[in-house]
Amino acid sequence: MPTVPATQDQETGTSAAPSNGARRGRPGYDREKLISVCVQVFNEYGYDTTSMGMLSNHLGISKSAIYHHVNSKEEILEEALLRALDSLEKAMDEVRTPGSRGIDQLEGVIRGSIRVLVDQMPYVTLLLRLRGNSPVEIAALERRRRITRTVEELVRQAQDEGDLREDISGKSTPRLILGMINSIVDWYQPGGSGTTDQLADTAVKMVLEGLRA
Amino acid sequence: MPTVPATQDQETGTSAAPSNGARRGRPGYDREKLISVCVQVFNEYGYDTTSMGMLSNHLGISKSAIYHHVNSKEEILEEALLRALDSLEKAMDEVRTPGSRGIDQLEGVIRGSIRVLVDQMPYVTLLLRLRGNSPVEIAALERRRRITRTVEELVRQAQDEGDLREDISGKSTPRLILGMINSIVDWYQPGGSGTTDQLADTAVKMVLEGLRA
DNA sequence: CCTACCGATCGGTAGG
DNA sequence: CCTACCGATCGGTAGG
Numbered sequence: 001m002p003t004v005p006a007t008q009d010q011e012t013g014t015s016a017a018p019s020n021g022a023r024r025g026r027p028g029y030d031r032e033k034l035i036s037v038c039v040q041v042f043n044e045y046g047y048d049t050t051s052m053g054m055l056s057n058h059l060g061i062s063k064s065a066i067y068h069h070v071n072s073k074e075e076i077l078e079e080a081l082l083r084a085l086d087s088l089e090k091a092m093d094e095v096r097t098p099g100s101r102g103i104d105q106l107e108g109v110i111r112g113s114i115r116v117l118v119d120q121m122p123y124v125t126l127l128l129r130l131r132g133n134s135p136v137e138i139a140a141l142e143r144r145r146r147i148t149r150t151v152e153e154l155v156r157q158a159q160d161e162g163d164l165r166e167d168i169s170g171k172s173t174p175r176l177i178l179g180m181i182n183s184i185v186d187w188y189q190p191g192g193s194g195t196t197d198q199l200a201d202t203a204v205k206m207v208l209e210g211l212r213a
Numbered sequence: 214m215p216t217v218p219a220t221q222d223q224e225t226g227t228s229a230a231p232s233n234g235a236r237r238g239r240p241g242y243d244r245e246k247l248i249s250v251c252v253q254v255f256n257e258y259g260y261d262t263t264s265m266g267m268l269s270n271h272l273g274i275s276k277s278a279i280y281h282h283v284n285s286k287e288e289i290l291e292e293a294l295l296r297a298l299d300s301l302e303k304a305m306d307e308v309r310t311p312g313s314r315g316i317d318q319l320e321g322v323i324r325g326s327i328r329v330l331v332d333q334m335p336y337v338t339l340l341l342r343l344r345g346n347s348p349v350e351i352a353a354l355e356r357r358r359r360i361t362r363t364v365e366e367l368v369r370q371a372q373d374e375g376d377l378r379e380d381i382s383g384k385s386t387p388r389l390i391l392g393m394i395n396s397i398v399d400w401y402q403p404g405g406s407g408t409t410d411q412l413a414d415t416a417v418k419m420v421l422e423g424l425r426a
Numbered sequence: 427c428c429t430a431c432c433g434a435t436c437g438g439t440a441g442g
Numbered sequence: 443c444c445t446a447c448c449g450a451t452c453g454g455t456a457g458g
Contacts, residue, residue, distance in 0.1 A: 046344045048262040052441060067442075103425070129342075131259045165426045168415045169407050173424065175400045176393050176416055183392020194382050202381045203389055210423030211386065212316070213378045239430040239457045265449055278431045280450070 034059065034069045039080045039122045047077060047126065048133070074136055077126070081140040084123035087116045089143070092150055102157030103164060107204055109151060110181060114200045117184050125185040151178055177207055244282045247272065252293045252335045260290060260339065261346070287349055290339070294353040297336035300329045302356070305363055315370030316377060320417055322364060323394060327413045330397050338398040364391055390420055 029037075041058045042050050052073060056063045070076050095108035117124050127144065130137045151174040158164040180203065188199065205211075242250075254271045255263050265286060269276040283289050308321035330337050340357065343350045364387040371377040393416065401412065418424075 044344075045346060046259070046261055048259055049344070049346060051439085053439090063442085073441075131257070131262070133258055133262060163426055164424050165418070168418055168424065169411055171405070172401075172407065172412050172415045173419065175396065176419060179396020179399065180389050180393035183388065183396065186392065187388045192384070194385065198382060199385050202385045205378070205381055206386065206389060206420060206423070208423050208425045210419070210421050211377050211381065212421045213376055239428085241430050241457095264447085266447085274430080275432055276449080277433080277451075281430060286449070 029059065029061070029069060031069050034066070035076055035079055036122065038076045039126055042077070042080075043122055043125050043129075046129070074134065078136045080123050080126050081130075081136070084120055084127040085140060085143045087120050088113065088124070088147060091116045092147060096150070101163060102154050102159075102161055103208070106151070106154045106158055106177075107208065109154065110177070110204055110207065111200045113178075113181050114184060114203060115196060117181065118188065118190065118196045118199070121185055121188070121190075128182050128185055148174065148178060180207070242272065242274070242282060247279070247282050248289055248292055249335065251289045252339055255290070255293075256335055256338050256342075259342070287347065291349050293336050293339050294343075294349070297333055297340040298353060298356045300333050301326065301337070301360060304329045305360060309363070314376060315367050315372075315374055316421070319364070319367045319371055319390075320421065322367065323390070323417055323420065324413045326391075326394050327397060327416060328409060330394065331401065331403065331409045331412070334398055334401070334403075341395050341398055361387065361391060393420070 037059055038050075038055050041055055045054065050073075052063045052066060055073075056066060059066065070079075091112035092109060095105050095112050097105070127140060130141055132138050132141050152170070155164065155174045155177075156170055159166055159170065184199070250272055251263075251268050254268055258267065263286075265276045265279060268279060268286075272279065283292075304325035305322060308318050308325050310318070340353060343354055345351050345354050365383070368377065368387045368390075369383055372379055372383065397412070
């Protein structure tokens with residue numbers, strides 16, 4: 001993509017093919033906006049089920065026009081997964097401060113992950129539904145597995161430090177925590193069930209303190 | 214299917230096309246065994262991605278032979294979902310004894326659901342990955358939603374009875390609990406991470422008592 | 427005569 | 443607009 005200075009700031013906005021201002025050339029989709037629409041369609045029907053024809057219908061442009069922005073259907077998937085994984089890994093890195101207690105890092109991971117899940121919901125949703133049917137998907141699942149391993153380490157650390165009970169499975173516990181968090185993409189509605197912070201509070205209370213009154 | 218008395222009890226067992234004994238006619242797949250193999254393939258590649266050709270390869274019989282047992286690809290899906298939903302609803306009904314406290318029923322639901330998830334893992338896995346792309350899938354998702362509503366009611370009841378803390382979201386909590394349970398199909402390995410009872414213990418402890426030491 | 431299965435082929439649709 | 447492939451269906455065959 002050539003670097004193009006912004007020479008105008010018009011608002012063109014067709015409902016079928018929206019643009020964002022400050023670009024020259026024919027108004028229409030940029031790569032990012034196109035991908036975000038495609039990801040929504042993927043999540044509605046499933047990646048495999050979604051045909052290029054369905055994408056073109058939802059975008060309001062022809063199939064061949066899509067190939068102006070991307071080289072393949074899989075490239076759209078790849079870029080969306082990149083975005084989800086980068087965000088998740090960034091949230092993990094911000095919390096993993098050596099020296100702080102495992103249980104505090106664990107709480108930070110729960111809060112940070114929920115924040116990313118909500119903020120980047122369509123991209124993370126796509127990631128969490130992968131089956132590993134192609135090299136692109138397998139690579140993404142491998143990156144996801146590294147996140148799982150980090151949570152496993154934190155649980156172990158917190159147990160060693162005496163902050164987490166010992167009478168629970170060190171194998172199952174991290175998976176159950178992550179499973180609980182990841183389920184959010186299946187039911188959370190941004191306006192419906194409280195703010196993201198309230199959601200994170202509920203999750204942290206349940207995991208660390210339990211629900212019993 | 215006509216009722217046929219058992220006149221013999223042979224074990225024929227080809228690896229490609231296994232049979233169960235006590236039937237007449239050519240040995241090979243019966244409907245149930247065929248469906249169970251298909252469900253495994255669906256779970257590996259995704260229902261939509263799986264072609265009849267892929268099924269025939271895994272079964273070791275021709276595509277057209279599959280149509281001897283079932284009328285369509287969707288009929289295989291439908292029967293598998295029926296099995297998963299019947300098992301889940303049965304487990305719910307066994308626990309929902311009027312008169313007992315909500316928190317006890319909630320614990321029973323967690324244990325019962327985990328039991329069904331593990332025992333019927335392939336069928337429940339298929340159910341939990343549906344996107345609602347067809348009437349059959351939509352009907353299954355509707356039955357699933359009734360289970361969700363039951364858990365919502367139990368959480369509310371337990372809060373009203375004073376057994377569950379009030380400073381958590383009544384909307385999010387049931388979803389987080391179910392999300393945690395349902396995640397099991399994504400990572401549990403029957404021999405790997407302890408027995409089913411240990412898994413249920415860990416889940417119940419986490420949800421009700423919390424992980425903090 | 428039953429059940430299980432085969433090869434060939436249809437109309438239709440996918441990605442590119 | 444092309445090639446490859448899909449689900450589905452047919453008449454017919456074979457083991458028990």
